Amino acid sequence: MKSDKKIVLSESEIPRQWYNIQADMPCKLEPPLHPTTKRPVTPEDLSPIFPLELIKQEASVERWIDIPQEIIDKYRIWRPTPVIRAYELEKALDTPAKIYYKYEGASPAGSHKANTSVPQAYYNKTAGIKRLATETGAGQWGSALSLACSFYDMECTVYMVKISYNQKPYRRSFMQIYGAEVIASPSDRTQAGRDMLALDPDSLGSLGLAISEAVEDASSRPDTNYALGSVLNHVILHQTVIGLETQKQLEKVGEYPDVVVGCCGGGSNFAGLAFPFLKDKFTGTNIRAVAVEPTACPTLTRGVFAYDYGDLGKLTPITKMYTLGHNFMPPGIHAGGLRYHGESPLVSQLYHNGFIEAQAYHQTEVFEAAVLFAKSEGIIPAPESSHAIKGAIVEALKAKEEGRSKTILFCLSGHGHFDMTAYDNYISGKMEVPGDEQPLQANMISLPEI
Numbered sequence: 479m480k481s482d483k484k485i486v487l488s489e490s491e492i493p494r495q496w497y498n499i500q501a502d503m504p505c506k507l508e509p510p511l512h513p514t515t516k517r518p519v520t521p522e523d524l525s526p527i528f529p530l531e532l533i534k535q536e537a538s539v540e541r542w543i544d545i546p547q548e549i550i551d552k553y554r555i556w557r558p559t560p561v562i563r564a565y566e567l568e569k570a571l572d573t574p575a576k577i578y579y580k581y582e583g584a585s586p587a588g589s590h591k592a593n594t595s596v597p598q599a600y601y602n603k604t605a606g607i608k609r610l611a612t613e614t615g616a617g618q619w620g621s622a623l624s625l626a627c628s629f630y631d632m633e634c635t636v637y638m639v640k641i642s643y644n645q646k647p648y649r650r651s652f653m654q655i656y657g658a659e660v661i662a663s664p665s666d667r668t669q670a671g672r673d674m675l676a677l678d679p680d681s682l683g684s685l686g687l688a689i690s691e692a693v694e695d696a697s698s699r700p701d702t703n704y705a706l707g708s709v710l711n712h713v714i715l716h717q718t719v720i721g722l723e724t725q726k727q728l729e730k731v732g733e734y735p736d737v738v739v740g741c742c743g744g745g746s747n748f749a750g751l752a753f754p755f756l757k758d759k760f761t762g763t764n765i766r767a768v769a770v771e772p773t774a775c776p777t778l779t780r781g782v783f784a785y786d787y788g789d790l791g792k793l794t795p796i797t798k799m800y801t802l803g804h805n806f807m808p809p810g811i812h813a814g815g816l817r818y819h820g821e822s823p824l825v826s827q828l829y830h831n832g833f834i835e836a837q838a839y840h841q842t843e844v845f846e847a848a849v850l851f852a853k854s855e856g857i858i859p860a861p862e863s864s865h866a867i868k869g870a871i872v873e874a875l876k877a878k879e880e881g882r883s884k885t886i887l888f889c890l891s892g893h894g895h896f897d898m899t900a901y902d903n904y905i906s907g908k909m910e911v912p913g914d915e916q917p918l919q920a921n922m923i924s925l926p927e928i
């Protein structure tokens with residue numbers, strides 16, 4: 479008989495601590511800089527928009543950080559998530575490789591983002607904050623934060639990138655069910671939004687601009703903080719529950735991956751799965767970690783490693799990361815969660831030092847992979863997650879070519895139930911090929927002077 483299809487853990491096996499890779503990475507991060515003074519950011523600089531506990535986590539070099547029981551109690555609603563052996567996909571590919579995936583679409587918000595929205599809301603609540611402002615691209619982060627705010631009885635305002643606001647009306651309803659206020663960005667609520675509307679009244683927005691709006695909102699009100707769904711060190715810390723659980727699950731069936739694959743927007747689901755395994759790599763274990771991005775927003779594969787702003791309005795700290803420039807406006811591809819100009823500083827540094835590989839794929843080949851996965855494994859994946867599926871398929875076909883087995887693990891970061899417009903376009907042959915063929919030259923990337 480085949481070994482298990484679905485590898486599950488009991489609630490008591492939910493990790494009690496997050497793993498902080500800053501304790502173990504061989505090259506330390508360069509300090510984030512203040513956007514106007516350009517001097518290293520201090521905790522006081524961040525306190526108008528973040529609670530102290532998260533500021534401490536951002537800079538911590540402690541290896542293990544305790545997860546408060548109140549957070550674990552919320553995690554229990556959907557964690558531990560299953561690890562699933564993709565037997566049917568293996569068969570469809572006729573590959574000798576074993577393919578496993580960690581399914582994060584099992585959360586009420588439909589993606590891995592609830593792993594950090596819950597702790598972020600919790601730490602803000604305990605710091606006396608009443609309201610959170612944030613941005614959302616595809617809608618998953620806004621959904622996850624709306625859910626977490628309703629858990630902790632907080633208000634939530636979400637600046638939603640206009641293209642998604644128009645394409646995904648049900649995402650908006652989803653957030654409103656939890657009581658959130660959802661505003662299309664650019665909006666006239668902030669200076670950053672008004673500036674963009676004056677420049678281009680038809681602007682479809684970008685994540686970088688929506689971040690500016692949310693940060694401006696949060697800094698202008700004492701009862702309000704800001705929450706970011708990816709990129710930052712504390713976000714990635716919270717996401718390590720993904721990899722820590724997976725390690726226990728694979729251990730149960732006597733497996734260890736040769737390669738770990740994740741899609742990469744700001745880097746949080748990829749890092750959440752991969753970082754606990756990189757801990758082993760630092761001490762000599764042979765494992766590859768592959769980050770997959772769209773060719774339309776090729777931050778790692780074609781960006782530069784430099785200090786840049788996290789947002790269009792230059793309100794966020796300047797961090798050393800792979801970037802396409804803070805004013806890069808990606809084409810309107812359907813993987814909205816992967817349309818960010820920057821990348822997590824942690825993922826960037828580790829990529830720069832050769833611990834991580836990166837690949838980029840076109841939208842149409844990614845949807846082809848998504849449909850093959852849906853037909854074989856049954857789950858309709860989010861367009862973002864489908865980049866990881868594509869990456870895993872490429873690895874599996876390589877194994878077939880080489881005629882040897884290998885164990886592939888990828889993160890299925892979310893389901894695609896709110897992405898039917900995208901699937902509809904694909905099925906009816908109307909999917910636009912985004913203008914990602916123009917040469918993207920390093921000297922066209924606009925960066926701050928340091």
Ligand SMILES: *Cc1c(COP(=O)(O)O)cnc(C)c1O
Pocket residue numbers: 589590591618619707708709741742743744745746747748815816860862863891892893
């Ligand atoms: C937001 C999102 C992503 C991209 O964000 P990361 O921080 O890179 O993980 C990927 N998949 C899904 C389902 C998302 O919601």
